Amino acid sequence: MVGITNQTKNNIIALTIKTIDKSGYTNISLRKLASELNLTTGAFYKHFSTKEQLFSDVTVKLSKNIANEAVKDLNTTDIPENQILHLAYSLLNQYQEHPNIMDFLFFNPSSQSTISEPTNDFEYLNLIDHLITELIMNKHLSKDKNTLFIQLWSFIQGYGSLIKNNSIQLDKNLIQATLNDFLKE
Template sequence: MKEIKNNTEELLIAGAIAYISKYGYQNLSVRKFTKEINMTTGAFYKHFKDKQELYNTILKILSENFIEKLPDMSGKSSLDQLIELSQYFISQAEKNPNIITFILFTESNASYVFGSSIDSCSLRVKFLDLAKNLNHSSLSDEDFFLQIWSFIQGYLLLVKNRLAKYDPKLVERTLLQLVKEK
């Protein structure tokens, strides 16, 4: 993870996260968001090469914060952890739709989150580890992960866009079916 070097960098990151949460990442311009937080574009470029470097930093922070905010799941089975993590993640689509959109649906972030590198963000690693522990199918671990993730992301998108009402029991039933399929 990129080390936060000083207060200015922290303010830029916090300001960008607040801006994305309020307006969405699609509307983030360096000039607009630095003006909103009373900073200059020069201050931004002193700390970040470009907007993508800022996005990568924010993605890593948001992913790690997401995992850290989960309730303690020690002692729970991999299946219970997967269900709880999925339910929490999907519920966030109702509460923070712009942040979830940023994490999942920006093209560059999607490749970062779902790249093949083990150095990808901790969110992908957590889901992938759980999928590996639960894979009793003929699918490869990566394909099994993608099957689970496709459901989570698809349902999350429906909830985020208010096309479906979030139902934690539906998440649980669907994941149980996916895990138990042979």
């Protein structure tokens, strides 16, 4: 029975991700999701007591998917700057290919609370954080780790939003030049 329960929960998460990717998250109906999976509303609530709990679990799943996609071709023996650039390119490609997913992941209140938890499961942020620490140590930078993290993350988020809204196209040279500017003392 546990295997069926976990499979049902995974099916709900997968359908939610598919729905978000297609039409966004703001109008998701738990009743519609349950109906599409031939579940009663009661059966749905056995797995997720609220929409926020579902969205939190979806955030964790998407984070793992994006992190796995980003590290798939990551050369972990490369210098931290190049690894950060690779991760930035990967995330910004997600903004181009899956704008609704990225909107959900970074801007819905349930995801924001999941991401901001001290022991968050948002692997992508953990990867960036680790690489920034390595970068500061390797380059003997006097720049504060949190400052550099905020600069990089703000740039990636802002640039991603512009890409998502079709205001600009991804420019790898701009990303590299911006990282270089952030690393100047």
